[in-house]
Amino acid sequence: MKKTLCVLIAAAIAVTVSLSGCAKGKADAGADGKLVKGGKITLAQGKPEIDAALKKYAAAWGEKNGTTVTIKSIGGTSGGLGPALKADFAAGDMPDLFGFGGVEDFKEWEALALDLTAEPWVSKTAVAFKYNGKVFGFPVAVEGWGMAYNADMLAKAGIDPKTLVNLGAYKAAFAKLDSMKAELGINSVVSMAAAVEMGWVTAHHNFNSLLANGLPYGDLSVVNDLLAGKVDDARLNDYAEWVGLLFNYADKSVLTTGNYDSQVGAFATGKAVFLHQGNWTDPNIQGANATFKMAFAPHGSMAKDTDGIFVAAPSFYAVNKDSKNLAAAKKFLADLVATPEGHAYMVTDAGMIPAYSNVTLQPTGQLSQSVQAWSAAGKVYSWSQYYFTGDFRDKTLTPLYNQFATGAINQAKFVELMKQALIANKK
Amino acid sequence: MPPSLGGPGFSAAWGAIMNKKRENSLIFWLFLAPVLFAFLMVEIIPFLMGAWYSFTNWTSSARIDGGIRFVGLDNYIGSFKDPAFGYSFGITLVYTVMNMVFINFVAFALALLVTSKLKLRNIYRVGFFVPNLIGGLILGYIWQFVFNNAVPALGKIVPFLSPLSASENLILGNNTAALMALVAVGTWQYAGYVMMIYIAAIENVPVELHEAAMIDGATPFARLRKITIPMAAQAFTITMFLTLVNSFKQFDVNVSLTSGGPSTMYQGKPILGTELLALNIYNTAFLSNNLAAGQARAVVFFFVLAIVAIVQVSVNKKKEIEL
Numbered sequence: 001m002k003k004t005l006c007v008l009i010a011a012a013i014a015v016t017v018s019l020s021g022c023a024k025g026k027a028d029a030g031a032d033g034k035l036v037k038g039g040k041i042t043l044a045q046g047k048p049e050i051d052a053a054l055k056k057y058a059a060a061w062g063e064k065n066g067t068t069v070t071i072k073s074i075g076g077t078s079g080g081l082g083p084a085l086k087a088d089f090a091a092g093d094m095p096d097l098f099g100f101g102g103v104e105d106f107k108e109w110e111a112l113a114l115d116l117t118a119e120p121w122v123s124k125t126a127v128a129f130k131y132n133g134k135v136f137g138f139p140v141a142v143e144g145w146g147m148a149y150n151a152d153m154l155a156k157a158g159i160d161p162k163t164l165v166n167l168g169a170y171k172a173a174f175a176k177l178d179s180m181k182a183e184l185g186i187n188s189v190v191s192m193a194a195a196v197e198m199g200w201v202t203a204h205h206n207f208n209s210l211l212a213n214g215l216p217y218g219d220l221s222v223v224n225d226l227l228a229g230k231v232d233d234a235r236l237n238d239y240a241e242w243v244g245l246l247f248n249y250a251d252k253s254v255l256t257t258g259n260y261d262s263q264v265g266a267f268a269t270g271k272a273v274f275l276h277q278g279n280w281t282d283p284n285i286q287g288a289n290a291t292f293k294m295a296f297a298p299h300g301s302m303a304k305d306t307d308g309i310f311v312a313a314p315s316f317y318a319v320n321k322d323s324k325n326l327a328a329a330k331k332f333l334a335d336l337v338a339t340p341e342g343h344a345y346m347v348t349d350a351g352m353i354p355a356y357s358n359v360t361l362q363p364t365g366q367l368s369q370s371v372q373a374w375s376a377a378g379k380v381y382s383w384s385q386y387y388f389t390g391d392f393r394d395k396t397l398t399p400l401y402n403q404f405a406t407g408a409i410n411q412a413k414f415v416e417l418m419k420q421a422l423i424a425n426k427k
Numbered sequence: 428m429p430p431s432l433g434g435p436g437f438s439a440a441w442g443a444i445m446n447k448k449r450e451n452s453l454i455f456w457l458f459l460a461p462v463l464f465a466f467l468m469v470e471i472i473p474f475l476m477g478a479w480y481s482f483t484n485w486t487s488s489a490r491i492d493g494g495i496r497f498v499g500l501d502n503y504i505g506s507f508k509d510p511a512f513g514y515s516f517g518i519t520l521v522y523t524v525m526n527m528v529f530i531n532f533v534a535f536a537l538a539l540l541v542t543s544k545l546k547l548r549n550i551y552r553v554g555f556f557v558p559n560l561i562g563g564l565i566l567g568y569i570w571q572f573v574f575n576n577a578v579p580a581l582g583k584i585v586p587f588l589s590p591l592s593a594s595e596n597l598i599l600g601n602n603t604a605a606l607m608a609l610v611a612v613g614t615w616q617y618a619g620y621v622m623m624i625y626i627a628a629i630e631n632v633p634v635e636l637h638e639a640a641m642i643d644g645a646t647p648f649a650r651l652r653k654i655t656i657p658m659a660a661q662a663f664t665i666t667m668f669l670t671l672v673n674s675f676k677q678f679d680v681n682v683s684l685t686s687g688g689p690s691t692m693y694q695g696k697p698i699l700g701t702e703l704l705a706l707n708i709y710n711t712a713f714l715s716n717n718l719a720a721g722q723a724r725a726v727v728f729f730f731v732l733a734i735v736a737i738v739q740v741s742v743n744k745k746k747e748i749e750l
Binding site for chain 2: 082083085086087089090107108109110111112113195196197251252253256257258259262389390391394395396398399400402403406407408409417
């Protein structure tokens with residue numbers, strides 16, 4: 001019996017070693033550049049909100065092109081798609097097309113991403129994902145965030161949203177709105193969320209104010225300084241004051257324990273004047289039957305004027321270069337941009353802001369339209385949070401913001417801990 | 428004439444016995460083979476592969492500097508240096524002890540209740556068991572709603588509960604309270620299941636013992652202590668083991684109810700305050716994008732849980748004999 005057990009364990013070890021050894025020996029894909037009828041492609045993407053529209057489009061496209069397209073939507077919070085892709089990769093079942101969200105994410109799949117520089121859609125977009133001068137990512141949509149405001153309430157309070165461009169203006173506006181709570185029927189001025197599960201609002205989106213607000217588009221000077229552990233105290237102090245202001249005028253229940261629904265819900269039902277979110281909330285706000293006028297105002301994270309909102313294409317599709325059906329995978333992406341069906345899917349069905357200049361359709365959501373207006377005016381700032389690792393944002397910054405939100409630490413301590421964390425993050 | 432030792436008759440009989448034995452053992456292994464194969468493929472091999480990965484820089488992704496490199500004990504050393512990991516260990520132990528006490532106490536009380544001469548006791552049994560049929564993730568979201576919305580709403584209506592409606596008293600907004608909330612939900616989910624095991628044990632206690640004791644004038648409490656509990660000792664070993672292992676491995680309710688929040692300060696660093704070990708391992712692997720370190724933590728987790736569980740079972744077994 002003992003002997004048998006020994007043999008079994010020895011066999012198990014042998015199999016283990018051979019399996020882990022052969023993980024790399026992948027079959028070479030026979031991609032000859034021709035679209036094979038009856039082929040199959042899989043697209044794994046991280047936006048569950050567009051799942052139904054995408055599946056519908058993919059089915060129609062697949063029928064036309066004799067290809068079966070499987071859509072896998074894995075999303076929700078920040079960790080959503082990543083773990084699923086890693087599991088697929090470990091199983092040797094990597095999708096032909098897969099989503100990723102920025103440079104740190106891209107590095108995980110760098111060896112697998114196909115160079116898309118020669119694709120027809122590249123000339124029609126300004127926001128394709130580029131790395132070392134080559135295009136590797138198909139931008140899914142343009143997204144933006146700022147301070148979404150209820151225009152009707154601001155008008156009632158006599159506040160011109162055009163003046164909301166710096167810390168001082170926001171301070172005055174928040175104080176005024178706070179004094180009119182009963183009149184406006186609101187619970188709080190701002191709908192802000194800082195619970196741990198909402199770390200993407202604080203440690204991703206809000207954090208970007210520190211990184212990119214007021215800088216020319218694509219300027220990475222602050223990012224690079226912070227990554228090198230060099231902290232600009234004045235900028236950080238202004239920023240901390242802005243965070244404190246948002247937290248102070250937020251509904252404490254929503255702030256400390258609320259989830260996405262309660263945060264967006266408070267704004268959609270007229271219980272808050274401002275919402276710290278992006279244009280992806282359009283369908284949710286429409287779903288709540290909100291009828292008031294709304295648009296975005298800039299973040300007021302600095303004493304000086306910052307007249308612009310954060311706009312970027314934050315998610316991309318990469319083509320797996322080991323795909324057995326490269327031609328179909330490339331054509332799928334190209335057709336999204338080149339065909340009217342593709343346009344209808346992107347804008348009308350999925351409600352996204354198209355990232356391509358040849359798309360003439362307009363999204364119907366008010367916040368999406370506001371993002372388009374800001375971009376058209378050229379008043380945009382970058383999304384730079386992706387230059388920081390998920391580890392730093394989710395495991396270090398999220399609890400830090402949460403501590404400030406619950407009142408466990410004050411603003412001075414927040415600044416001190418932020419500085420400590422940024423210096424410790426130096427590579 | 429009886430076959431003499433070593434004679435031809437004997438060796439034939441011996442051969443037959445051996446053949447029979449060989450046949451038996453062949454059948455034994457043949458029947459065992461499917462299970463062994465499955466166990467090997469889904470337990471032993473993944474476990475050993477995982478243990479191997481914990482000594483490497485494995486990422487399960489296609490980095491340009493790809494290829495698995497042996498890094499020795501780096502992942503283990505890094506894990507033990509991370510305050511969040513130590514903290515997770517601590518609160519997992521606290522959570523496990525509290526959960527074991529609460530679940531077993533509640534389950535045993537419920538079992539006594541539904542084995543008494545209560546009207547509608549079968550309906551109660553079903554009712555107490557039903558929470559166990561709801562998936563942990565959904566359960567977490569349901570209770571999140573209860574703690575975040577229903578409890579404060581109750582505080583607004585009922586005058587003497589008014590502190591509950593204050594936003595600074597939100598149950599999931601406070602670290603200790605959030606951990607207690609996890610215990611409460613864990614108990615709510617699991618007590619009904621453990622209750623079933625206790626019911627079986629209590630119903631197996633011979634009625635004569637109780638009758639004899641009653642004739643001797645024993646009080647119900649004395650009968651519980653001297654008859655029911657000793658006779659149900661085996662059940663305690665099982666339920667303690669189940670609650671211990673399940674509490675230690677708690678993941679789904681943790682994710683959906685608190686996501687590890689709210690935060691807390693530990694060794695001068697803000698970290699997640701209710702991040703139990705399993706969630707810490709998951710976050711290390713997938714949020715921090717450090718699969719190998721997560722794997723190292725999982726190996727540590729396995730050994731600690733195995734040792735704790737073995738100690739628990741042997742202690743309980745000893746108790747069983749004493750009682």
